[in-house]
Amino acid sequence: MKYESVTIKDIALKLNLSTSTVSRALRGSYEISDKTKKLVEDYAKKINYHPNPIALSLKERRSHTIGIVVPEIANNFFSQAINGIESIAYGSGYHVSISQSHESFDRELIIVQHMASRSIDGLLISVSSETKDSSYLKSLHDRGMPIVFFDRIIDEIDTFKVVCDNFKGAYDATTHLIKQGFKNIGHITSSAHLFITRKRLEGYKKALADHKLLYKESLVKHCDHGGMDVEEVKKAVNELFNAKDKPDAILSAGDRITTVMISVIKNYKSINKDIAYLGFSNSELTDMFSPSLTAVCQPAFEMGKVATELLIKLIESKRPIKEFETKIMESKIVIKESSIKKR
Amino acid sequence: MKYESVTIKDIALKLNLSTSTVSRALRGSYEISDKTKKLVEDYAKKINYHPNPIALSLKERRSHTIGIVVPEIANNFFSQAINGIESIAYGSGYHVSISQSHESFDRELIIVQHMASRSIDGLLISVSSETKDSSYLKSLHDRGMPIVFFDRIIDEIDTFKVVCDNFKGAYDATTHLIKQGFKNIGHITSSAHLFITRKRLEGYKKALADHKLLYKESLVKHCDHGGMDVEEVKKAVNELFNAKDKPDAILSAGDRITTVMISVIKNYKSINKDIAYLGFSNSELTDMFSPSLTAVCQPAFEMGKVATELLIKLIESKRPIKEFETKIMESKIVIKESSIKKR
DNA sequence: GTACAATTTGGTATCGTTTGCGTAAATAAA
DNA sequence: TTTATTTACGCAAACGATACCAAATTGTAC
Secondary structure, three states: OOOOOOHHHOOOOHOOOOOHHHHHHHOOOOOHHHHHHHHHHHHHHHOOOOOOOHHHHHHHOOEEEEEEOOOOOOOOOHHHHHHHHHHHHHHHHOOEEEEEOOHHHHHHHHHHHHHHHHOOOOEEOOOOOOOOOOOHHHHHHHHOEEEEOOOOOOOOOOEEEEEEEEHHHHHHHHHHHOOOOOOEEEEEEEEOOHHHHHHHHHHHHHHHHHHHOOOOOHHEEEEOOOOHHHHHHHHHHHHHHHOOOOOEEEEEOOOHHHHHHHHHHHOOOOOOOOEEEEEEEOOOOOOOOOOOEEEOOOOOOHHHHHHHHHHHHHHHHHOOOOOOOOEEEEEEEEOOOOOOOOO | OOOOOOOOOHHHHHHHHOOOHHHHHOOOOOOOOHHHHHHHHHHHOOOOOOOOEEEEEEEEHHEEEEEEEEOOOOHHHHHHHHHHHHHHHHHOOOOOEEEOOOOOOHHHHHHHHHHHOOOOEEEEEOOOOOOOOOHHHHHHHHOOOOEEEOOOOOOOOOEEEEEEEEHHHHHHHHHHHHOOOOOEEEEEEEEOOHHHHHHHHHHHHHHHHHHHOOHHHHHHEEEOOOOHHHHHHHHEEEEEEEEOOOOEEEEEEHHHHHHHHHHHHHHHHOOOOOOOOEEOOOOOOOOEEOOOOOOEEEEEHHHHHHHHHHHHHHHHHOOOOOOOOOEEEEEEOOOOOOOOOOO
């Protein structure tokens, strides 16, 4: 079955005009008489003519479409960011094309390449936890594709970036736990090579140091699939609590890692239920957890908006932009029950 | 800035061949000598040639892309369904283009029209709670666009549909509550005109009738924005609990309505905390709620898969398909704490 | 009435790709 | 050697729309 649509040619034929005249009439060119314009416009409306965007894309070599690549849409941070992106994109006449890498590098590569060849005008991407090699993005960028990174950024590629203050987020969270009286704080986080992972780890370390607590590598566990694989989180939790030196509180990085961690903790009989935890999360549901979750919440919607504004600036700029900035936005820590020391 | 890509012409020029020869060589046509084929293939690989999908779409009038329209991706049911859709689509060589209506009819209309003109090969849609007028879909369908509905279906349009057994889901859920000893069960649900809303309401009514309980219209509240608007849920809860005849249990329909309802209930001081509830939800987090949530869970991933298989069948069928079926899948009720009667 | 400008329209190339048709050269058959 | 048949390739049209350039028509001035 094939979907048939009406073209400029149909109009030209019917009205005994050339396609060029019809085209110009429809775009309101000054060189077409009002009479002809009216004729064409009326008939176009009557038969419900819409220009074929595929043909336009081919001709103009742009699609008025922004590509979005995120690890996972079933993640509040990303779905909120997407909403922010859409709010700006639609307002500026762009459509968006959303794809998920599912934290897989291979899939990410395929998706981005497909998008590039489908003439997206620009790319908004938060890379997968597996993405160590960013050369494919580098080369795309070098060939002129406007790219803006958000959240999971690639530091080596020189373009606009939008992150939240991961260092401060982790620092504040850790400090909060320390002030509650916890002395042995574990950290479950994402792939070690991710920029945000490094920043969060730095914040965590700095808070420990500032409060004269020893940093112990054994208390930090990495989940290379960002929590997509429940087993890796289970393993991390296991290792933490089966060690001689057990943590009394845990800081987790990332929406998914946080929720999986909580469910793992809940289901482990051997774990002291007094364990405190605090996670990076944008879920609206954490209030309903028991205990309710203290979380570092990122301004996802806002980040999506800002990233999109920057991208559109890149796309629509007449001359190549050389000066790039990295927008750092504030995350905020919402204190609930899970991080409070029981006495 | 403009992204430049390498074309068949570049190859032809470099190799002193015509574009037709290059094209044929690349597609392995029998009328090209092995020598030339090798030459072309090697060079194409060397300069990393990829056919321009836009040009192909224009020529072949298909895009190998499936459009997905859902009310909201930040909803476990839909994000799981999307994962199911992707699993089949990618496996069959299709890409997907995801868009959200945000439960708005106007936005849905724009999105679908944009997709149609961008030559999607077929459409998978779960309509917004505002969609009463489906004539635009009807006309699209009449003009040959393959469409498969899932979850929020339009009964009047004759094509493939995938739903889960909403009647049974609601019937079983209501029966469970009745067996727990609740006698005055409220029902908060989505727009009255939605097919799934009607079916769930029927299941609810039937369960009441089968257990000799009176159906009271005052105990049924509709949220016309499917829970997107917190106020409407608040209002529904308010009305239920400010009436003389208060419910002792509530059945809610839809992921979002369920979670918003719970948070509303939790925050209302005046509501008896012994109120029982049971919701339609696909969230993995309901285990962590307190009380943990008894939920009717839909086979979202599976539904996405089945819908996509049907759509691809429609797309690739040589002759128009006249016989359509509606796949009805089993939902299952997972009993936790929130629906258990306290004694 | 002629010359020239202004206005309005048509022809055609173009974007990147595929494909039917034509044809030159190479090979096979007579 | 002549004729028939392959083989291997090029030309050009097409998909839908735009835009440059040329041309036709009309109007204006002398």
